[in-house]
Amino acid sequence: MWVLDAVHRDGISLWVKGKKKGAGVSCTNHPFIPSFSFTLPEDRESSNLIAGLEDHFSIEETKIKTINESFSGYRIEAPRQVADIIEKETNYQSKLYNVDIRGEQRFFAERNTVPCCSDINERFSVTTDFPLSVITLKIPQSFFDKKPINKLFFKQNETEAGDITGTEPEVLSSLFALIGELNPDVILMPSADLWLPEILNRAKRYDLEDSFSRNGKYRRIMGHSYWSYGKVEYRGAAYVPDGRIVIDTAQSFTYREGGLPGVLLCSRLAGLSPNYVSRFTPGTLISGYEVYEAVRRGLAIPYRKDEPEKERLYCDIRTSDRGGMMFKPVANIYENVYQIDFTSMYPSIIVNYNLSPETLTKPGIKGFLPQVLEPVLNLRKETKLRKKEDPSVSGIDSILKWLLVVCFGYTGFKNAKFGHIGVHEAITRHSRDILIHSKEIAEVEGFLIIHGIVDCLWVKGKPVSLLKKRIEEYAKIPTEIEEYNWIVFLPQKDGTGSYTRYFGRLTSSEIKKRGVLSRRNDTPDYVRNAQNDLFEAMRSAVSINELFYLSPVLREIYEKKREEVYSQSHENLLITRKVSTIKYRHRCAEASAIAKYNDHGIFIKPGMEIQYIVSDHKKWEVEIDIGEGEPDYEFYKKILDKAWEEIDFALRKAGLNENMGE
Amino acid sequence: MRFHLHPLITIETGLFHAIISPGEIILESINNSNEFQRFLFLYISGNYSSLLTGINRNVGHFYVQRAFTAFQLLSILREAHHTIIFLEHDPSLFDGDGSSSLHEVARALKHAAKEAAVILYSRADNKTFRYLSNSADRVFYFIPQLKYQDHKHESGHSKVEKQYFDKSQAKLII
Numbered sequence: 001m002w003v004l005d006a007v008h009r010d011g012i013s014l015w016v017k018g019k020k021k022g023a024g025v026s027c028t029n030h031p032f033i034p035s036f037s038f039t040l041p042e043d044r045e046s047s048n049l050i051a052g053l054e055d056h057f058s059i060e061e062t063k064i065k066t067i068n069e070s071f072s073g074y075r076i077e078a079p080r081q082v083a084d085i086i087e088k089e090t091n092y093q094s095k096l097y098n099v100d101i102r103g104e105q106r107f108f109a110e111r112n113t114v115p116c117c118s119d120i121n122e123r124f125s126v127t128t129d130f131p132l133s134v135i136t137l138k139i140p141q142s143f144f145d146k147k148p149i150n151k152l153f154f155k156q157n158e159t160e161a162g163d164i165t166g167t168e169p170e171v172l173s174s175l176f177a178l179i180g181e182l183n184p185d186v187i188l189m190p191s192a193d194l195w196l197p198e199i200l201n202r203a204k205r206y207d208l209e210d211s212f213s214r215n216g217k218y219r220r221i222m223g224h225s226y227w228s229y230g231k232v233e234y235r236g237a238a239y240v241p242d243g244r245i246v247i248d249t250a251q252s253f254t255y256r257e258g259g260l261p262g263v264l265l266c267s268r269l270a271g272l273s274p275n276y277v278s279r280f281t282p283g284t285l286i287s288g289y290e291v292y293e294a295v296r297r298g299l300a301i302p303y304r305k306d307e308p309e310k311e312r313l314y315c316d317i318r319t320s321d322r323g324g325m326m327f328k329p330v331a332n333i334y335e336n337v338y339q340i341d342f343t344s345m346y347p348s349i350i351v352n353y354n355l356s357p358e359t360l361t362k363p364g365i366k367g368f369l370p371q372v373l374e375p376v377l378n379l380r381k382e383t384k385l386r387k388k389e390d391p392s393v394s395g396i397d398s399i400l401k402w403l404l405v406v407c408f409g410y411t412g413f414k415n416a417k418f419g420h421i422g423v424h425e426a427i428t429r430h431s432r433d434i435l436i437h438s439k440e441i442a443e444v445e446g447f448l449i450i451h452g453i454v455d456c457l458w459v460k461g462k463p464v465s466l467l468k469k470r471i472e473e474y475a476k477i478p479t480e481i482e483e484y485n486w487i488v489f490l491p492q493k494d495g496t497g498s499y500t501r502y503f504g505r506l507t508s509s510e511i512k513k514r515g516v517l518s519r520r521n522d523t524p525d526y527v528r529n530a531q532n533d534l535f536e537a538m539r540s541a542v543s544i545n546e547l548f549y550l551s552p553v554l555r556e557i558y559e560k561k562r563e564e565v566y567s568q569s570h571e572n573l574l575i576t577r578k579v580s581t582i583k584y585r586h587r588c589a590e591a592s593a594i595a596k597y598n599d600h601g602i603f604i605k606p607g608m609e610i611q612y613i614v615s616d617h618k619k620w621e622v623e624i625d626i627g628e629g630e631p632d633y634e635f636y637k638k639i640l641d642k643a644w645e646e647i648d649f650a651l652r653k654a655g656l657n658e659n660m661g662e
Numbered sequence: 663m664r665f666h667l668h669p670l671i672t673i674e675t676g677l678f679h680a681i682i683s684p685g686e687i688i689l690e691s692i693n694n695s696n697e698f699q700r701f702l703f704l705y706i707s708g709n710y711s712s713l714l715t716g717i718n719r720n721v722g723h724f725y726v727q728r729a730f731t732a733f734q735l736l737s738i739l740r741e742a743h744h745t746i747i748f749l750e751h752d753p754s755l756f757d758g759d760g761s762s763s764l765h766e767v768a769r770a771l772k773h774a775a776k777e778a779a780v781i782l783y784s785r786a787d788n789k790t791f792r793y794l795s796n797s798a799d800r801v802f803y804f805i806p807q808l809k810y811q812d813h814k815h816e817s818g819h820s821k822v823e824k825q826y827f828d829k830s831q832a833k834l835i836i
Contacts, residue, residue: 084762092736092766304759306733311704311725314717414709414730421728 002131003115004185005243005273007219008032008103015214015243017131017185019118025185025214025243032107036083037064037097037300039073040090049089050074057082064097064300067368067418068358073097083303097300101291108271109295116267116274123268124379128261128392132245135184137175143194144602149202156182169206172199176211185245186260186274187212192248193238193279200239214243221279225607233281233578234607240275252278254285258399265396269376269403282402283410289403290418293372301417309421320425324454325432326499327439331491333653334450335544337504338464339482340471342434343384344401345455346408347377348477349430350423357420369418373407380404381478431455438471445470451489453499458487483507485542488650490516503535503650505542511535517643526572526636530561531643538647548654558644565633565640570626573636574611581606589614592622600624665697665746665779671802675745678775680782680795683804688783689716698724704744706735708752712785732760732767739770747774751784751791764790768797775799 004025005015012032017025040046053059053076062075073095076082083099098106108114114123116130136155141147148168152175155161164174179187189195196212203210210216223237236251247255247263254263255278266277270288277285294301312320342348349355351374356367383397410416412424431454438457439449447461459467468479487504489497501515517523518531534554541547577590582604584591593612594604604610612622617635663675668691673679681688692698692713703724707714714726725744729735732755739747749771756764771794774780782798784791795801 088762091769092733092763304733305731306737308727308729308734308738311727314705314714314724314726315719317726318719421730 001113002118003113004132005245005275006104006107006115007217007242007273008107012104012107013242019131023131024183027215027243030107032103033077034079034103034106035075035077036080036099036303037062037073037075038083038086039064039071039095040086041093046090049086053078053082053086065298066097066300066302067294067356068361087304092304092306095306096303098295099303101295101301102272102276104273105271105288105292106295109292112296114268114271114292116264124375126379126383126386126393126396128396130260130264132185132260133182134186134188134260135179135182136249137187137189137192139189139191139195143191143198144600146601149199154178156184168202169208172203172206173208175199176203176208179211187244187246188249188255188260189246190248190250192246193236193251194248196239196241196246197237212244212246213241217242219275221276223605225605234605235279235281238279240279245274245278247274247278253281253402254278254399257395257402259395261392262395262399266399266403282399282406283413286403286407286410287417289376290369290372294368294418299368305415305417305419320429322432323428325435325452326454327449327452328499329451329458329489329497329502331489331495331497331649333486333488333544333547333650333657334458334460334484335486336460337450337484337487338459338461338467339484340438340457340459340464340468341480341482342455342475343478343480344377344380344404345431345434345477346427347373347404349427349434350407350411351377352476353426353430355423355426355430357418357423360420360422360426369411369423373404376400376403376407434475434477437474441470441474442467450487451497451499451502482512484512486544486547488653490646490649501646503646505539509539511539516646517639522575522577523643524573524575524636524639526565526568527639527643529572530558530564530640531647533557533561534644534647538650544654544657548651548657551651551655554647554651558640558647562637562640565636568631568636570613570631573613573631574626575614576609576611578609579604579606587620589617589620589622592620593624596622596624663701663745663779665701666695667691667781673746673779673781675777675779676775677799678772678780678782678797679800679802680791680798681802681804682784682787682791683802685712685716685785687804689713693718693721698746701745702743703746704742704748706738706747706749708735708750708755710752710754711750713750713783729755732756732763735767736763736770739767739774742774742778744778746779746781748781748783751782751788751794753788753790756790764793768794772797 002017002019003014004017007013012030014028014030015025016028017023040049050059058077060075062073064071064073080099083096086094087096113120117123138153139149140151140153149171150168151163151165152171153163164171164178166174200210219240221238221240223235225234238248240246249255254266258265263274263278266285267274270277270285271292272288280288291301351370354363354367354370356369359365359367380397380400383393383400387393387397408427411419411427412421413419435452435454435457439452442449442457442459445461445467447459447467450458450460452458464481468481472479484504484506488502490501492498498515503511503513503516506512513519513535516531518528534557537554537557538547538550541550575589579590579594582594589612590610593610597604597610612624614632614635615621615623615629617632623629665673667673668687671681699721705724705726707726707728709730727738729738735755771780771782782794
């Protein structure tokens with residue numbers, strides 16, 4: 001049974017796809033009554049509460065098994081609201097389990113099945129072949145223009161593509177007819193989450209019957225701002241149609257990284273509909289996967305995270321909670337450098353050292369986290385190898401990489417169901433040991449350490465293959481080597497080397513760059529393209545000396561680009577920023593842009609992206625309408641100058657190198 | 663039992679105290695007071711602490727527990743057995759689902775103060791702090807006095823260059 005979509009309303013509706021390509025979709029309904037487990041404090045009031053609950057719900061005594069222990073409790077067939085009442089009635093002294101698990105996910109896990117594959121054994125497979133029909137839609141105008149939709153593009157495959165034009169009712173009517181006729185399983189559409197509610201509203205106005213949903217029903221995901229890795233993000237609201245996968249290709253992180261195979265893999269791992277996984281963050285996905293695995297193994301999942309860490313002396317906390325290890329580089333240019341990169345270091349540590357909340361107190365047992373992460377880690381190792389020969393696996397590899405990256409951070413996340421700060425600290429402790437010991441191995445082998453950060457070392461010396469072998473033997477984690485002809489570590493403001501800003505030429509002739517202006521999201525295309533052109537020119541230099549002799553050519557490119565600012569289109573000067581707040585104390589470009597958006601009836605929330613062109617940087621005046629006003633060219637020249645400074649630093653250091661005759 | 667958190671503030675076991683003040687005042691008290699070293703002192707922080715990194719290494723012999731959720735905070739308060747319990751308020755604990763437990767946390771603070779000196783501390787006033795401090799026995803507000811550096815410009819106009827907190831001029835309202 002290949003389940004395309006699953007919906008929990010009164011029961012569970014499964015949208016099942018026929019096995020062959022082009023086969024139809026059918027819907028089957030299954031009874032499902034939500035239930036949860038709980039324990040109560042031992043007092044007379046608890047007996048009264050049980051008696052009261054028995055009058056309204058089916059309730060039975062049961063054994064509750066968590067990752068830590070087993071104990072007696074109750075199981076009740078009741079909705080979540082009842083759990084909240086029990087909590088309040090017991091002054092938060094009751095313990096509740098399996099309250100907030102999605103119905104369809106629990107349905108799959110309890111039956112040991114998953115969506116998006118016909119056989120549970122294919123769950124961890126690297127398959128990119130699916131029995132799905134896919135169409136792509138695109139509305140060639142900005143959603144925020146609020147103009148009638150007079151044109152849209154569609155594409156079913158390479159040969160069947162076209163556009164629909166006409167008045168808005170004609171376009172919408174034709175769109176619904178097209179969807180009805182082609183009956184696609186998947187609709188890929190940029191900004192679908194913005195457009196779909198609008199299309200449905202406008203269709204209602206014209207008395208048109210839409211065909212996005214296969215039964216006319218939709219689920220609604222509410223929009224909200226949230227914190228992620230110290231940044232405010234915004235997840236927009238969405239309408240999710242029943243029985244058909246609609247992916248917002250502009251917003252979906254999972255689709256952007258993994259494509260459709262990546263989305264379907266996440267569905268199989270987490271036991272959730274592709275409609276949801278395409279809208280979830282990697283953190284929610286890895287959490288979903290852990291929840292699915294726990295339910296499948298009959299483990300109860302706590303509703304509230306109320307188990308605190310043990311009290312510790314302050315001086316002990318200072319030494320135990322220190323994060324990843326870093327060796328600071330000296331800002332300079334270096335020749336013939338190797339980068340040794342540990343593959344999935346943190347998840348490997350979880351698995352190798354059996355780190356899980358329950359193993360902190362019972363180290364002898366096999367922990368829940370290592371058990372569930374091991375197959376994902378093995379799958380990543382496989383995709384990392386396979387993608388070199390089969391590029392279609394790259395998407396799956398990329399999404400697995402992200403799931404494994406966030407699984408570490410998730411252990412320290414306050415609401416993580418299977419997180420524990422002790423596990424988080426143990427992981428970083430082991431990672432520090434591994435990096436320090438690897439550095440020592442390298443030094444014993446005669447290598448010079450240039451830089452090191454968390455799971456990476458930059459070294460100079462030979463033979464690197466022997467060093468790789470020694471480090472892997474010690475750490476029991478695979479590594480990857482990249483070889484640079486030359487590499488530049490840029491300075492921080494105080495002149496010392498930056499940990500994360502560097503660029504260099506790999507022996508494959510590719511320029512690898514991190515943290516430079518062209519990599520930043522808020523850099524206008526004009527500056528990004530100019531710096532990328534400079535990097536492109538630098539590719540021809542295979543040594544520091546050759547780079548030095550390129551200086552006049554590079555400076556000429558820079559000066560030419562500086563003059564070209566006046567001929568740039570407004571699109572190339574657009575600055576895109578994600579706002580973390582909408583309340584600003586001082587005047588700045590973001591505050592001016594937000595005010596302008598408000599004037600246009602677009603209300604910005606923290607985590608949303610805004611775009612603007614700076615028209616006067618002294619007064620922080622901006623334009624949000626492309627084509628309006630005159631850009632402040634001097635402002636854009638200054639950004640270009642900063643991009644040039646990064647290149648110029650390398651050239652100056654190369655010059656010193658040349659003068660010293662190295 | 664009585665302790666001095668500040669020359670102007672005496673805290674007592676059996677009472678729940680709520681304090682709003684600049685961090686410098688609390689840090690100075692913790693770093694320089696012997697009293698916190700002599701008794702069982704529990705420092706409870708939330709997801710982020712603005713004070714902990716400012717505490718000297720040589721006074722690090724007190725206990726710390728970090729509450730990452732309101733429910734963990736409840737468990738910590740219910741199990742605490744210390745003479746002084748210092749809670750650095752973190753409003754983010756009460757975002758989302760945590761908001762439902764605010765009333766219970768206020769009760770737990772009051773309950774813990776039956777046997778300990780409980781101090782709820784915040785740098786700034788906010789909605790959740792106000793709710794919790796409603797059940798406090800004593801509330802202290804330090805009003806920072808800002809000093810202004812006045813510079814005369816060539817034009818003769820005066821411009822405020824900088825504002826900074828002057829600890830010695832802090833005013834206390836009880």
